[in-house]
Amino acid sequence: MKVLSVVGARPQFVKLAPVAEALGDAGVEHVIVHTGQHYDPELSDVFFADLRIPAPDVHLAVGSGSHGAQTGAMLGPLESVMAEQRPDWVLVYGDTNSTLAAALAAVKIHVPLAHLEAGLRSFNRRMPEEHNRVLTDHAADLLLAPTQVAVDHLAAEGLAARTELVGDVMTDVCFRVRDAVLAAGTRAPGAPDGDHVVATLHRAENTDDSARLAAIVEALAALPVPVLLLAHPRLRAKAAEHGIALDRGSIVVADPLPYHEMVAAVLGASGVVTDSGGLQKEAYLLGRPCTTLRTETEWVETLEGEWNMLVPTIAELARLDEIVLRGAGASPQATPYGAGDAARRVAAVLQERRP
């Protein structure tokens, strides 16, 4: 069997790592195509090195652009690669523009399409990722769902027959890296000594509106503990464009971290503030309270027991300190994301359901 994976953005490299290993272990031929949506080494190359992912077989070097321009620039080259490779499955990951472009390219030339992390929904049609998810799920022949909630969403949309619950592959990586970090005593570079929180911010809904971005930065700067802000290039670019200084008050600005150091940063912090999907889940899995600067979350399981709390409006930023520094109990006991063996399930299901 031959599987062609299409990835392009940081979270997809994390998901690819355990899948590439599991496909290799199962003796499956695996072709990796990198669209080039993310190209800065700190968002791309370091993940391949850190997580020991085989180098991409094909790199399309598409780069940044508006949604239409970026997605469109991927389509033609992806179609050519798929037509040449003729895999048994094209496997797409998550909800980025790379996911949607690859889904569209595959179905147009009748190559079977599997979607990993299918069925997540924010029900927020303003998010680019929500369109990418819904369109990809409805195009795909096989929907690999990470949670029961995702399975239920797919059933409600009439997609139950194409759905398999496999668990969350990011949990596979997170648990493995947590164990390695604890064994090696890894520390995140730049992390302040003593009590502090880790923050990331990159979503268009937060970065592109100057009033909202200014309010968030001000609230972070006013927290009574140091805030290690791992700044995505989009955040730096938008803050500069809006004339908002990031390095002030409690904020300590640093570059995005490789995965092992990111896990070390979360373990070393007393809490997380973010708008990232993956990081909300990692905070939950690592037993650190998370504060999410969004109106909703796709990972609703993390909200149980206030392990994750949403801060949807600018008005609520006024009590960010109270929310971020809320006391945490014992680590979450539930395991809604599986036991860390989702990638093996993915490899097995792709073989069982091979068209």
Ligand code: UD1
């Ligand atoms: C993308 C995904 C988002 C995901 C995120 C993870 C879409 C619609 N969004 O958002 O779902 O959570 O990746 O990081 O696909 N840039 C660089 N260097 C890079 C890449 C981007 O400087 O290597 C800057 C550019 O200014 C670019 C901007 O970041 O215009 C946005 O990049 P883009 O890939 O369009 O979206 P992300 O915000 O990274």
